[in-house]
Amino acid sequence: MPKLKRFTTVWIWIIFIFLTLLLLSSNLGGKGSWNPAEQIIIEVTAPFQKLIKGTINIIEDIWLKYFDLVNVHDENARLMREIEALRIENSRYQETLATQERLQKLLQFKETINWPVVAAQVIGRDPTGWFQSVIIDKGKNSGLKVNMPVVNADGVVGRLVSVSPHYSKVLLIIDQNSAVDCIIQRSRDEGIVKGLSEKLCELDYMLKTSDVVVGDKVVTSGLGRVYPKGLPVGEVLEVVNIPGELFKDIKVRPMVDFSKLEELLVILKEDPLVSQQEEKD
Amino acid sequence: MYLLLWFASLFFVLIKGNLFNHVRLSLFDVDLVIIIMTYLLVFYGETGSGIFALSQGLLVDVFSGGLLGLFTLLYLSVFLCMNLGSRFLDLRSARGQIIIISLAVLLKGILLFTFLNIFSLEIHISYIVLWAFAASAACSGLLGPFVFYLLNQLKYFLIKDLREASESQI
Numbered sequence: 459m460p461k462l463k464r465f466t467t468v469w470i471w472i473i474f475i476f477l478t479l480l481l482l483s484s485n486l487g488g489k490g491s492w493n494p495a496e497q498i499i500i501e502v503t504a505p506f507q508k509l510i511k512g513t514i515n516i517i518e519d520i521w522l523k524y525f526d527l528v529n530v531h532d533e534n535a536r537l538m539r540e541i542e543a544l545r546i547e548n549s550r551y552q553e554t555l556a557t558q559e560r561l562q563k564l565l566q567f568k569e570t571i572n573w574p575v576v577a578a579q580v581i582g583r584d585p586t587g588w589f590q591s592v593i594i595d596k597g598k599n600s601g602l603k604v605n606m607p608v609v610n611a612d613g614v615v616g617r618l619v620s621v622s623p624h625y626s627k628v629l630l631i632i633d634q635n636s637a638v639d640c641i642i643q644r645s646r647d648e649g650i651v652k653g654l655s656e657k658l659c660e661l662d663y664m665l666k667t668s669d670v671v672v673g674d675k676v677v678t679s680g681l682g683r684v685y686p687k688g689l690p691v692g693e694v695l696e697v698v699n700i701p702g703e704l705f706k707d708i709k710v711r712p713m714v715d716f717s718k719l720e721e722l723l724v725i726l727k728e729d730p731l732v733s734q735q736e737e738k739d
Numbered sequence: 740m741y742l743l744l745w746f747a748s749l750f751f752v753l754i755k756g757n758l759f760n761h762v763r764l765s766l767f768d769v770d771l772v773i774i775i776m777t778y779l780l781v782f783y784g785e786t787g788s789g790i791f792a793l794s795q796g797l798l799v800d801v802f803s804g805g806l807l808g809l810f811t812l813l814y815l816s817v818f819l820c821m822n823l824g825s826r827f828l829d830l831r832s833a834r835g836q837i838i839i840i841s842l843a844v845l846l847k848g849i850l851l852f853t854f855l856n857i858f859s860l861e862i863h864i865s866y867i868v869l870w871a872f873a874a875s876a877a878c879s880g881l882l883g884p885f886v887f888y889l890l891n892q893l894k895y896f897l898i899k900d901l902r903e904a905s906e907s908q909i
Contacts, residue, residue: 583756584803587768588851591804618803629804 493584503563560721563611566568568723571609573686576600578608581625590633590653591616592719597624603699603736605729606685610722613690614678618724626724631691632656632716639682640691645669648679649708651691656716661708668706670697676710683729740894741779741787745794748775752798768875772799773843774886776818781830781887782894785822792818806858813854817847833884841880848872 528653568575578600582593596602598621608615608628616636620627629636632653647668649661664670674694680687685696692710700707772795779788796811803810810814821843828835849872 582753582802585755585799586803586805586810587756588855589804593802608758627804629800634802634803 555719555726560611561563563657564721564723567609567611571686571689571723571725574588574726576602576726578626578722578724580722589618589635590630590656590716592628592630594626594628594722594724595624596724597626599623600724601726602626602724603728603732605732607685607689607725608720608722609689609725610714612715613692614685615714615716615719617684617720618696628722630716631714632659632712636686637682638691639679640676641679642668642670642694643675643677645674648681649676651676651710654709657711658695659710659712661710662705664706664708666699666704669705670694672697672707681732683726686725687725740897741783743893744775744890745791747797748770748772748791749798752795752802756802767871767878768844768848769878769882770844770847770875771886772839773817773821773847774879774883775890777821777830777840777843777883778887778890779838780818780821780825788822789818791816809851809854809858813847813850816850817843821847823892825873835885836883836887837880841876843871844879845876852887876890 496606564577576596578594578596581595584591588689594608596732602618602621604618604621606618608617614631616633618626618632619629628651631638631651632655634653636653638651639648639650645668647664647670649664649668651659651661654660661676672694676691676694678685678687678689678691690713692712694708695711696707696709698707748771760848776788776792776795779791792814793811796814799810799814821839824839824842828839830836830839
């Protein structure tokens with residue numbers, strides 16, 4: 459029996475070697491493609507290979523992503539912090555740019571005024587809502603006195619009504635108790651600009667014979683002791699001739715946007731009456 | 740606590756102008772000063788509340804572009820009327836607080852209008868202003884009990900802290 463078994467084994471090996479040699483000889487001819495037997499093998503095994511590869515890929519994916527996710531939260535927080543910091547920085551740059559533009563306009567305006575000026579910053583507004591005034595961060599120590607005119611790059615803002623060593627109160631031209639002696643730039647007709655609301659003033663004492671049309675520029679006349687001549691005040695918005703009235707009813711839109719007051723210039727032009735009063739005191 | 744309230748009111752007056760300029764509600768006047776004044780009248784008596792009214796009025800006058808003394812007179816008048824009203828209303832109840840604060844804010848508006856006319860200050864009054872008076876009075880009144888509650892809580896915590904500190908020292 460052992461002899462028979464050995465004989466069978468030998469024959470099996472011989473068949474295997476023969477088949478191998480047969481396969482080798484069949485490929486020696488240079489045929490590139492798989493033969494039918496190979497194709498069958500491939501067709502049967504390839505789906506398994508595909509499945510295994512897919513599974514490996516999924517496992518690899520999950521494994522790698524798991525490790526990534528461990529750090530993603532920290533990285534996300536770091537990136538959010540970076541974005542926030544960059545946003546703040548960007549906002550600071552925008553603010554600096556806006557301030558620079560405003561100051562440049564103010565500087566250009568300063569060149570047109572023949573008086574020495576002091577730049578000041580608005581630090582507070584009227585708390586009552588009934589009067590129109592602002593507090594600025596310059597006072598007596600900077601040479602400021604009562605009744606000095608205050609302007610910005612767009613035009614007349616108001617005049618100083620109270621002064622302390624470091625701070626001053628400015629009564630805006632839109633306050634209903636403010637009055638500015640003005641002229642129409644084109645026709646040189648005179649009138650007095652009084653405040654009505656934040657966006658509107660009225661031009662009083664303008665005779666019916668005067669030449670005023672919508673769109674005319676209103677500038678300071680220089681007659682009221684306070685404001686130098688030629689500073690822009692506003693633009694005529696509406697002209698109404700009321701029958702039986704002596705004067706025209708004229709509405710003026712101020713040049714200055716009073717809701718956005720930030721940097722101002724105080725013109726160091728003293729009111730002679732205030733100076734006389736101070737000398738007496 | 741009194742000083743704390745004084746500084747809270749000072750802070751409110753200082754930021755009020757800027758705040759209302761941002762939200763464009765200059766005449767809508769939810770008056771925290773009057774609410775605190777009422778609180779002081781209830782818990783600190785007439786003198787404390789009266790001094791507060793006088794000082795806050797002066798402060799508003801200093802920062803306002805109006806006639807100096809106008810708001811001092813206004814707040815003092817409101818205080819006197821409030822003091823009178825406190826005899827008829829229970830200011831410790833939410834109902835009493837709402838009524839007295841609303842009436843005080845409304846009275847402040849009416850007195851302001853009267854004073855402006857007496858002192859010949861040219862202020863144009865329109866229907867919007869009257870609505871603003873009414874809305875301010877209603878909102879201030881409704882806010883009153885809430886502020887009272889917050890201030891009472893704050894007072895409770897402050898007293899508790901002080902008591903604990905003194906006990907630990909002993």
